[in-house]
Amino acid sequence: MKRKELNIGLFGFGCVGYGLFEVLHKTPGLKTTIKKICVKQAGKARPIPAENFTLNKYDILDDPSINVVVELIDDADAAFEIVSEALKKGKAVVSANKKMIAEHFNELLELQRLYNAPLLYEAACCASIPIIRNLEEYYDTDLLTSVEGIVNGSCNYILSRIFSDNLDYTIALAEAQAQGYAESDPSLDTGGSDAKYKLLLLIAHAFGLVLNPEDIFTLGIDRIGNTELQYAREKGYKIKLVAQAIKNADNSISFFVIPKFVSPDSRLYAVDDAFNGVITHTSFAETQFFVGKGAGAYPTASAVLSDLSALTYDYRYEYKKLHQVDAVASNEDRLLSILLTGSHDLSLYFDLFKSIEETCTRRDGSYVIGTLTLSSLKLLIKEPTVSVVLRNIEVEDKAEATAVFAGVELLDTVLGQEI
Ligand SMILES: NC(=O)c1ccc[n+]([C@@H]2O[C@H](COP(=O)([O-])OP(=O)(O)OC[C@H]3O[C@@H](n4cnc5c(N)ncnc54)[C@H](OP(=O)(O)O)[C@@H]3O)[C@@H](O)[C@H]2O)c1
Structure with a gap:
């Protein structure tokens, strides 16, 4: 199959945008050209010549030679306008903006359908871990019983520094910001919203349930105090911010983002610093484990690169599970x-x-x-x-105990970093 050539209009040249620029230059095999880069601030010092940039989004959106828009800005409202206009013009779009996608999931589905234009967003969830495409393509709904993960790199970095180095919360947060792991507004991370948006994407692709962000019970790490830290240390646990969706005996799904005590026999225990980890529990393969860097310029850019590569083969999400006959219900009785x-x-x-x-x-x-x-x-x-x-x-019944929890030590698929 002949691969499509991509003429890219890039929005955003910050941590991830510049990371992508560099990653593309180191990937000559992919036939891509960045034709224009749209940024916000005039007069800001940039690492490449000024003629590459514009402040006018229509220099990209109205350019018929640009067939792909890559949206990497830190403003979800402006991002939704850019992405919708690009899809309406039939351009393929790649985005890393989980807030924007989670808040407009149904509208974006409809735009993709109406204008026959794909939107890919692997970088929006767990950065370098290829989890969206795996949930979309590999697992049938019936096979999955739970998706559980550390999906926010900066909270994980903060908690790791608190546990391994006894750092104070505010110092650990400042470090996460200095490393480029935290969102421009760090309360999006620490309050759990970032993890909530990612869980919404995971649930849509894992179980075919499209939620509103406010439907997801979310508790961040910003309330954690000394009593919980002491309890964890006494028991030999760590605290991790965990996002989880679990299937109940009646096939409904329960889901939440919450700080969780994690013991050394959990795969998530060793997922530290800016790493993310996702465990899928399945009916027959039992437990599978994905791990990789969940934030930072190159790891995030690598997921954008993978989406661009997929577009050269005309790949698009088919949202197969959304179109399955049996509607999935949510359940708060768990x-x-x-x-x-x-x-x-x-x-x-x-x-x-x-x-x-x-x-x-x-x-x-x-x-x-x-x-x-x-x-x-x-x-x-x-x-x-x-x-x-x-x-x-709490385990609902014996069958679930066997299927969901007993397989931890059995067959594991580890992607990315050895831990
Ligand atoms: N950083 C990470 O590790 C990471 C990981 C996963 C996903 N993401 C997602 O990736 C996206 C970008 O994050 P980032 O960390 O790269 O942000 P960032 O470093 O703050 O950069 C933001 C960029 O967006 C530009 N921008 C903002 N509003 C704009 C507008 N209306 N039109 C055009 N350009 C605009 C800024 O322009 P100026 O340069 O002119 O200010 C800047 O270049 C976000 O959606 C974030 O959630 C980031």
């Missing part, structure tokens, strides 16, 4: 075992628990260990002074 901490009397919240294993009330910090449903957890975290860390998801 029981979770948690550690609840707060600086006040936590007996106020006992009614929300289905069972309580342990409680402790102290002047310097109280805690409760117990199980409750996802819907009760949603009510609980409306109180901003409490913090919650997930211990585990």
Whole structure:
């Protein structure tokens, strides 16, 4: 098959945009030309000559010789305008903007269909890990029982530095920003929104369920305090921000982003720093594990490069699982075992628990260990002074225990870095 030549209009020349520019120059086999780069600020010092740049998006969108728009800007609203206009003009689009894609998933599906133009976004989820295309192409819905992962590089970097070097939260966050791992607005990372947007993409491609971002229960790492850190250290655990979607016995899906205690026998335990890791639990292959860098210029650019390469073969997502007959329902009844901490009397919240294993009330910090449903957890975290860390998801029945949890030590597929 003859590969298509790509004439690229690039939006954004920051961390990832410049990374892509360099990566493309080191990949001569791919027949691509960057015809124009649209940026925001006039007069900013750039590492390449000024004639490559424009501040006018229509220099790209109205140029009929440009057949691919690569959108790598840090403004989700402006990105949606650019991407929709490009698709309406029949141009293929590659984007790394999970916020924009998650907030407009259905509209973008419709635009792709109406204008017969593809939108690819492997870099939007776990940067260098090829997870979207794997979920889209490899796994049938029936095969997948859970997708669980560390999907935010900067939170993982911050938590790793806290655990391995005893760093203070604010210093670890400043380091993550200095390394280029954090979003321009770091609260998108630490508050869990970035992971939520990525989970939305994972759920659409894994289970065919399109959600609104606000449907996903999300708790970031910014409430974690000393009691949880001490509990983790005493037990030999780490805390990781985990995004998970799990299939229930009735085929409904439960999903959430939440800080979780991770023990050394979990694959995620050794996923540190800016690495991301995704575990798929499947009916027959049991557990598979993907790991790779989840942020940074080159790792993210490598996923954009892979999408560009796919476009040279006219690849597009077919969203097969969205078109399967049986609609997938979401479910908030799943029981979770948690550690609840707060600086006040936590007996106020006992009614929300289905069972309580342990409680402790102290002047310097109280805690409760117990199980409750996802819907009760949603009510609980409306109180901003409490913090919650997930211990585990209660197993529904014996069959699930065997299928989902017992396979960890068996057949594993490790992509990327050896850990
Ligand atoms: N950094 C990572 O590790 C990483 C990983 C995965 C995904 N992503 C995603 O990749 C995208 C880019 O992130 P980044 O880290 O490269 O951002 P960045 O370093 O802040 O760069 C942003 C770039 O966008 C340009 N820009 C902003 N608004 C624009 C507009 N309206 N029109 C044209 N250009 C505009 C800026 O122009 P000026 O140069 O003129 O200011 C700048 O060049 C984001 O969606 C992010 O979520 C980043």
